[in-house]
Amino acid sequence: MTHGYPGTFLTLEGPEGAGKTTQVKLLAGKLEAAGIPHLITRDPGGTPLGKQIRRALLTPGNPVSPMAELLLYSADRAQHVDELIIPALKEGKLVICDRYTDSTVAYQGYGRSLDLNLISQLNAMSTQGLTPELTILFDLESEKGLGRLHPGGHDRMEREAIEFHHRVRQGYLELVKKEPQRWQVIDASKALSAVQEELKQIISTAFSQRFNFAAI
Numbered sequence: 001m002t003h004g005y006p007g008t009f010l011t012l013e014g015p016e017g018a019g020k021t022t023q024v025k026l027l028a029g030k031l032e033a034a035g036i037p038h039l040i041t042r043d044p045g046g047t048p049l050g051k052q053i054r055r056a057l058l059t060p061g062n063p064v065s066p067m068a069e070l071l072l073y074s075a076d077r078a079q080h081v082d083e084l085i086i087p088a089l090k091e092g093k094l095v096i097c098d099r100y101t102d103s104t105v106a107y108q109g110y111g112r113s114l115d116l117n118l119i120s121q122l123n124a125m126s127t128q129g130l131t132p133e134l135t136i137l138f139d140l141e142s143e144k145g146l147g148r149l150h151p152g153g154h155d156r157m158e159r160e161a162i163e164f165h166h167r168v169r170q171g172y173l174e175l176v177k178k179e180p181q182r183w184q185v186i187d188a189s190k191a192l193s194a195v196q197e198e199l200k201q202i203i204s205t206a207f208s209q210r211f212n213f214a215a216i
């Protein structure tokens with residue numbers, strides 16, 4: 001355990017269209033049916049304040065400077081960790097967060113070329129030092145992921161140039177190399193059912209001593 005709470009903290013990462021949201025929705029039903037206490041949430045937008053920040057960040061045509069973008073994602077996370085994530089971990093839940101600090105490193109660090117040390121400091125401040133025990137990367141070529149979305153992308157980030165999305169994917173792969181013990185990588189180009197099976201396998205293997213995954 002990397003934090004002092006009784007719960008378990010798992011994060012999901014990946015480029016656009018990798019299928020995190022779809023997979024986590026499928027998993028939620030199974031966790032519910034198996035009676036595993038859990039919280040499924042997302043960055044940005046997990047709290048009422050976060051929903052307002054999310055709108056400001058993702059509305060197309062809203063000018064947002066790279067530094068303002070970094071600070072807004074960090075502000076969203078500070079509220080999210082304090083209001084939802086830590087309380088759920090204190091209650092012993094399995095917390096699954098769709099995107100977390102690694103998104104900031106990949107998008108604002110590698111994508112926007114902001115200083116990685118500054119991002120690391122902001123990530124530590126905004127999370128009260130809370131790091132995930134396991135992070136799953138849904139890895140997918142940028143072109144494939146964007147191709148699964150609405151043509152041209154529907155939000156401000158999705159509309160970035162393809163080079164930006166390539167840097168983001170590269171950023172994720174670098175993160176995996178730097179800290180391989182925290183990451184598991186799923187090939188997100190596989191069929192939905194195969195990805196779901198792999199996700200279940202990874203989670204049940206990692207956390208079988210804390211929750212009963214036999215029924216999922």
Ligand code: Z5A
Nearest residue numbers: 016017018019020021022043073103104107148157158192
């Ligand atoms: N961002 C940031 O810059 N910095 C930060 O610190 C944080 C985030 C936290 C959040 O928007 C944006 O903010 C995001 C990163 C940035 N950038 N963008 N764009 P979001 O929450 O709306 O975006 P997202 O998390 O990337 O969601 P997404 O783009 O929709 O991707 P996804 O959740 O991984 O995919 P999905 O919605 O589950 O699936 C997309 C489509 O693919 C859908 O039609 C599915 O039916 C289809 N799909 C899914 N899996 C498959 C498979 N296996 N085969 C075929 N088709 C599939």
